[in-house]
Amino acid sequence: MQSLQFTAxxxxxxxxxxxxxxxxxxxxxxxxxPGADRAPLVLMGHGGGTHKKAPAMSxxxxxxxxxxxxxxVIDTPGHGDRPRTAHDEREIAELxxxxxxxEPEGPVVVRYNAYLAELAVPEWRATLDALxxxxxxxxxxxxxxxxxxxxxxxxxxxxxxxxxxxxxVFGQHWPDALAExxxxxxxxxxxxxxxxxxxxxxxxxxxxxxxxxxxxxxxHANAGRHKELPRFEADSAVRxxxxxxxxxxxxxx
Amino acid sequence: MQSLQFTAxxxxxxxxxxxxxxxxxxxxxxxxxPGADRAPLVLMGHGGGTHKKAPAMSxxxxxxxxxxxxxxVIDTPGHGDRPRTAHDEREIAELxxxxxxxEPEGPVVVRYNAYLAELAVPEWRATLDALxxxxxxxxxxxxxxxxxxxxxxxxxxxxxxxxxxxxxVFGQHWPDALAExxxxxxxxxxxxxxxxxxxxxxxxxxxxxxxxxxxxxxxHANAGRHKELPRFEADSAVRxxxxxxxxxxxxxx
Numbered sequence: 338m339q340s341l342q343f344t345a346x347x348x349x350x351x352x353x354x355x356x357x358x359x360x361x362x363x364x365x366x367x368x369x370x371p372g373a374d375r376a377p378l379v380l381m382g383h384g385g386g387t388h389k390k391a392p393a394m395s396x397x398x399x400x401x402x403x404x405x406x407x408x409x410v411i412d413t414p415g416h417g418d419r420p421r422t423a424h425d426e427r428e429i430a431e432l433x434x435x436x437x438x439x440e441p442e443g444p445v446v447v448r449y450n451a452y453l454a455e456l457a458v459p460e461w462r463a464t465l466d467a468l469x470x471x472x473x474x475x476x477x478x479x480x481x482x483x484x485x486x487x488x489x490x491x492x493x494x495x496x497x498x499x500x501x502x503x504x505x506v507f508g509q510h511w512p513d514a515l516a517e518x519x520x521x522x523x524x525x526x527x528x529x530x531x532x533x534x535x536x537x538x539x540x541x542x543x544x545x546x547x548x549x550x551x552x553x554x555x556x557h558a559n560a561g562r563h564k565e566l567p568r569f570e571a572d573s574a575v576r577x578x579x580x581x582x583x584x585x586x587x588x589x590x
Numbered sequence: 591m592q593s594l595q596f597t598a599x600x601x602x603x604x605x606x607x608x609x610x611x612x613x614x615x616x617x618x619x620x621x622x623x624p625g626a627d628r629a630p631l632v633l634m635g636h637g638g639g640t641h642k643k644a645p646a647m648s649x650x651x652x653x654x655x656x657x658x659x660x661x662x663v664i665d666t667p668g669h670g671d672r673p674r675t676a677h678d679e680r681e682i683a684e685l686x687x688x689x690x691x692x693e694p695e696g697p698v699v700v701r702y703n704a705y706l707a708e709l710a711v712p713e714w715r716a717t718l719d720a721l722x723x724x725x726x727x728x729x730x731x732x733x734x735x736x737x738x739x740x741x742x743x744x745x746x747x748x749x750x751x752x753x754x755x756x757x758x759v760f761g762q763h764w765p766d767a768l769a770e771x772x773x774x775x776x777x778x779x780x781x782x783x784x785x786x787x788x789x790x791x792x793x794x795x796x797x798x799x800x801x802x803x804x805x806x807x808x809x810h811a812n813a814g815r816h817k818e819l820p821r822f823e824a825d826s827a828v829r830x831x832x833x834x835x836x837x838x839x840x841x842x843x
Contacts, residue, residue, distance in 0.1 A: 554813045573826075
């Protein structure tokens with residue numbers, strides 16, 4: 338097993354941010370101030386074309402850390418600090434071509450994200466192994482997963498095979514490559530979609546939500562286009578993890 | 591205009607409960623402790639077969655009062671302290687007959703609730719007139735509406751014609767008699783449905799949500815049957831009113 342190496346550390350507003358690597362995988366771990374008790378861990382998957390410290394990641398992490406959680410994000414292959422392969426470049430060029438031509442981007446995104454998920458799922462499992470070696474996380478603490486868009490394309494196959502993850506927030510993806518794996522997921526799920534999404538047809542989003550086998554699952558559909566997911570859904574995700582990972586929220590000054 | 595007469599008053603846990611009448615209409619007003627500043631008002635509609643002080647009403651009111659709101663509920667005609675007419679008795683008998691025969695109850699509920707809404711909408715408007723005469727509410731304060739099931743069958747036509755109501759929480763009804771009025775509603779809406787509702791088909795619930803013209807609307811769909819609406823949706827409704835009626839939530843000890 339590859340162990341976790343911290344490469345940088347900084348602190349602000351009661352949150353400690355530590356860059357790390359697990360083998361070739363670069364990641365970031367946001368945590369409550371040192372000295373806090375052992376706390377539950379939320380793994381977050383970033384969106385396509387972004388990276389582990391994109392504003393959506395650091396903003397959600399800030400809310401989760403304030404509620405008492407550790408939060409870890411890793412760069413997906415081809416993203417952030419990781420090199421792009423010729424295959425990555427071809428798929429990205431194809432996505433831009435489809436967009437410029439006014440063609441639906443779903444077929445390209447679904448195919449490329451499924452390819453990335455194949456690479457990313459074992460990386461996430463190795464990262465979780467290494468994170469659980471840390472004293473402040475531990476091998477038997479609760480673990481959640483939070484990822485929208487590409488974070489769902491990677492998270493659904495991850496949660497389907499990873500019994501340590503016991504609650505998940507997903508959203509905004511097509512069912513094509515994911516519904517079969519969603520049918521194997523039974524842990525509590527919160528799922529966000531945009532009611533007027535110009536990329537993901539409404540029925541497609543509803544079909545993916547429907548596929549989860551979880552008896553405890555909630556759909557949040559908001560009026561608006563693909564990029565208009567309301568910020569209050571991040572607060573809802575925090576409450577969801579507080580309910581399911583057993584951490585009483587303590588808001589810090 | 592008919593004025594509001596208080597007929598009983600009690601207090602517990604920082605909540606004042608005052609029974610009132612407006613003409614023939616019996617109601618209850620739950621309020622923060624006397625002496626508090628003028629506060630926004632939430633009108634709540636009760637479910638079919640229940641009444642103004644049913645546990646769902648007093649429980650939701652307790653949460654809303656703790657967040658700083660006044661909450662008013664009136665008995666719908668044929669419910670609570672109000673007499674049943676021969677027409678009420680026939681419709682209720684028909685509902686029980688349909689249930690016992692294993693027939694869908696939708697056609698009876700939709701028809702009877704539409705009839706009750708015709709009576710209840712002008713009663714709500716007269717009650718709101720009278721409530722706004724109270725110094726602690728006032729004529730220009732924010733007003734919300736919160737009603738599920740029959741509370742939606744009455745609330746949708748009410749909010750469609752009542753410009754004083756600027757935010758509404760609805761849910762769990764058929765679109766048949768309501769979609770046309772929902773298309774005239776443009777205020778922020780939160781809408782709850784049960785994903786596995788044995789009475790209201792999934793597509794019917796989605797069609798009613800879709801009908802609202804509001805650009806700010808959110809659907810919350812939870813796994814489970816008709817009566818299994820999770821209690822955390824009441825907390826979500828409180829947060830919705832805090833966002834939209836402009837009241838900062840102050841949780842009281």
